[in-house]
Amino acid sequence: MSPIELNKRQEEILGIVKENGPITGEQIAERLHLTRSTLRPDLAILTMAGFLDARPRVGYFYSGKKTGQAVTDSMMNMKVRDFQSIPIVVTENMMVYDAICHMFLEDVGTLFVVDKNAYLTGALSRKDLLRTSLGNKELNKIPVHIIMTRMPNITYCFKHDSLIHAAKKLIDKQIDALPIVKEHPDGYEVIGRITKTNITGAFLSLAENHDL
Amino acid sequence: MSPIELNKRQEEILGIVKENGPITGEQIAERLHLTRSTLRPDLAILTMAGFLDARPRVGYFYSGKKTGQAVTDSMMNMKVRDFQSIPIVVTENMMVYDAICHMFLEDVGTLFVVDKNAYLTGALSRKDLLRTSLGNKELNKIPVHIIMTRMPNITYCFKHDSLIHAAKKLIDKQIDALPIVKEHPDGYEVIGRITKTNITGAFLSLAENHDL
Numbered sequence: 065m066s067p068i069e070l071n072k073r074q075e076e077i078l079g080i081v082k083e084n085g086p087i088t089g090e091q092i093a094e095r096l097h098l099t100r101s102t103l104r105p106d107l108a109i110l111t112m113a114g115f116l117d118a119r120p121r122v123g124y125f126y127s128g129k130k131t132g133q134a135v136t137d138s139m140m141n142m143k144v145r146d147f148q149s150i151p152i153v154v155t156e157n158m159m160v161y162d163a164i165c166h167m168f169l170e171d172v173g174t175l176f177v178v179d180k181n182a183y184l185t186g187a188l189s190r191k192d193l194l195r196t197s198l199g200n201k202e203l204n205k206i207p208v209h210i211i212m213t214r215m216p217n218i219t220y221c222f223k224h225d226s227l228i229h230a231a232k233k234l235i236d237k238q239i240d241a242l243p244i245v246k247e248h249p250d251g252y253e254v255i256g257r258i259t260k261t262n263i264t265g266a267f268l269s270l271a272e273n274h275d276l
Numbered sequence: 277m278s279p280i281e282l283n284k285r286q287e288e289i290l291g292i293v294k295e296n297g298p299i300t301g302e303q304i305a306e307r308l309h310l311t312r313s314t315l316r317p318d319l320a321i322l323t324m325a326g327f328l329d330a331r332p333r334v335g336y337f338y339s340g341k342k343t344g345q346a347v348t349d350s351m352m353n354m355k356v357r358d359f360q361s362i363p364i365v366v367t368e369n370m371m372v373y374d375a376i377c378h379m380f381l382e383d384v385g386t387l388f389v390v391d392k393n394a395y396l397t398g399a400l401s402r403k404d405l406l407r408t409s410l411g412n413k414e415l416n417k418i419p420v421h422i423i424m425t426r427m428p429n430i431t432y433c434f435k436h437d438s439l440i441h442a443a444k445k446l447i448d449k450q451i452d453a454l455p456i457v458k459e460h461p462d463g464y465e466v467i468g469r470i471t472k473t474n475i476t477g478a479f480l481s482l483a484e485n486h487d488l
Contacts, residue, residue, distance in 0.1 A: 105317035112321055139483055164410055168403075190402040191380075197409040198376055228483040231476050260472035264443050267479045271351055271440040 070115075074106050078126070081116055085125035092124070138270055144230050145223035147266050148244055148256035153178045154208060156185060161203035164193050174241035176254050177212050183251030184220070184243055186212030220245045223256060231263045282327075286318050290338070293328055297337035304336065350482055356442050357435035359478050360456055360468035365390045366420060368397060373415035376405050386453035388466050389424050395463025396432070396455060398424030427464075432457045435468060443475045 070078065073096070080092055089107055093100045107124065110116040117127045152170045154163055156177055167175055167190065177186035188208055196211045197203055219237045221230050223244050230242055244256030282290065285308070292304055301319055305312045319336065322328040329339045364382045366375055368389055379387055379402065389398035400420055408423045409415055432455045433442045442454055456468030 105320060108317060109321055109324055113325060161410070164406060168407065173402075190385075190406055194376060194402055194406045194409065195380065197406065198373070198415075201413065203410075228480065231480045231483075235473070235477055235480055260476045261447070263476040263479055264472045265447055267475050268440065268443045268447055271443075 070110075071106075074110055077103070077106055077110060078115055081124050082126045085116075086119070086123040087125075088123040139228065140226065142227035142266055142270075143223070144221055144225045144227055144244055144258050145256070147227055147262045148223070148258050149262060151176055151243060151254045151257040153182075153254055154188075155180070156209040156212075157207045159204045160193065160196055160200075160206045160208055160211060163188060163208050164197065164203070167193065172241075172257075173259065174239075174257070175208075176243050176257070177208055178254060179251075181251065182253060183248070184215060184218065184245060184254050185209070186214045187218050187241075187243070188212050189240060218243065220252065221258065222246075227258075227263065227266055230258050234258075234260055234263065282322075283318075286322055289315070289318055289322060290327055293336050294338045297328075298331070298335040299337075300335040351440065352438065354439035354478055354482075355435070356433055356437045356439055356456055356470050357468070359439055359474045360435070360470050361474060363388055363455060363466045363469040365394075365466055366400075367392070368421040368424075369419045371416045372405065372408055372412075372418045372420055372423060375400055375420050376409065376415070379405065384453075384469075385471065386451075386469070387420075388455050388469070389420055390466060391463075393463065394465060395460070396427060396430065396457060396466050397421070398426045399430050399453075399455070400424050401452060430455065432464065433470060434458075439470075439475065439478055442470050446470075446472055446475065 076096060077092055080095055081087055084091075089100050089103060092107075093103050096103070107116070111118050111124070114127055116124045118124050152166070152172045153176045154166055156179060158166070163175055173190050175188040176184060177188060179185045186209065188211070192211055192213065196206065200206060219233050219239060220243045221233060233242055234240070241257055241259040243254045244258055245252035246255050288308060289304055292307055293299055301312050301315060304319075305315050308315070319328070323330050323336070326339055328336045330336050364378070364384050365388045366378055368391060370378070375387055385402050387400040388396060389400060391397045398421065400423070404423055404425065408418065412418060431445050431449045431451060433445060435456050445454055446452070453469055453471040455466045456470055457464035458467050
């Protein structure tokens with residue numbers, strides 16, 4: 065992807081239009097002590113790249129909208145921390161019945177399980193809980209650590225990771241949520257949660273921010 | 277968003293570079309019977325907009341990559357039908373126990389329920405089934421039509437809808453999946469399924485297709 069780099073004169077034009085738009089090509093040329101025809105290629109580039117909008121008999125104005133290029137930039141700059149949800153954690157000895165109630169109460173699809181030091185040890189999805197509830201009548205006698213997916217088989221991410229990277233993990237591992245963790249000498253603290261809902265929201269925000 | 281519309285000469289240049297690149301500015305000018313300086317603005321526009329790449333002492337070549345503008349276009353052109361999954365449907369009289377087994381067997385998060393004419397009448401999420409399995413011991417005696425979310429409270433979409441539109445419905449209604457339906461005089465036939473997994477996949481494909 066070759067980024068659009070503006071030259072000094074194009075930056076100047078952009079500045080003038082930002083402050084004074086709508087403004088005609090002649091007026092911009094006057095301010096820069098240049099002829100209209102000298103400016104024509106620069107104005108064409110700025111308009112075609114979406115930095116400026118031009119209206120007949122009105123002049124140039126700053127588009128305000130982000131350009132197509134900016135959609136790309138937006139995607140690359142999306143970080144996990146900007147789209148995360150609050151993580152819901154339970155302890156290893158919580159009973160499956162209570163975990164299911166907790167899941168409904170908090171309205172989440174995935175619970176993270178932590179040990180007595182509050183470090184991540186496991187994860188519980190709706191699917192895990194549904195599977196257990198099918199076969200077992202005594203959900204209030206089975207602690208979650210028996211049925212949870214266990215470290216090191218938990219896929220996690222960090223708050224500075226790109227959202228694209230997190231989305232790739234969700235798809236590759238076929239899971240609904242990743243814990244966002246902070247590394248400590250003895251384990252991982254769960255500081256957030258990123259889900260397919262968050263990614264869907266990000267997809268939507270990309271469209272809305274760029275007026276699609 | 278102002279789309280980049282190429283003029284006839286720019287299209288010609290693009291065609292020449294596509295077929296003959298890498299090619300120098302002088303060689304392009306020669307083929308068009310124009311001077312190098314006449315072409316300079318067009319080449320600048322094509323390069324800055326990302327259609328062409330230029331390397332010193334090599335010349336211009338077709339970028340092959342989609343441009344930033346193209347990310348925008350890609351998003352707007354993403355249709356539900358291009359990212360859909362196969363719908364898993366069950367009949368209204370299937371027992372909840374069997375529906376849960378079916379959900380695991382097919383590895384989906386949402387089942388759609390149809391009547392004897394195969395028209396959509398309801399939807400069952402993992403959440404619905406988990407809630408029912410908590411309170412009830414006799415899952416093999418409760419038919420799904422008792423617990424399903426029922427028409428007209430099902431949010432659906434059509435295969436030609438934009439993916440952005442479908443993503444918005446998923447977020448607004450706080451659901452995991454939409455049935456893709458085909459309208460008939462007496463009801464809706466379920467012809468596909470679009471989920472947050474599909475949207476996450478689309479988000480990722482947007483990044484991958486544009487080399488982010």
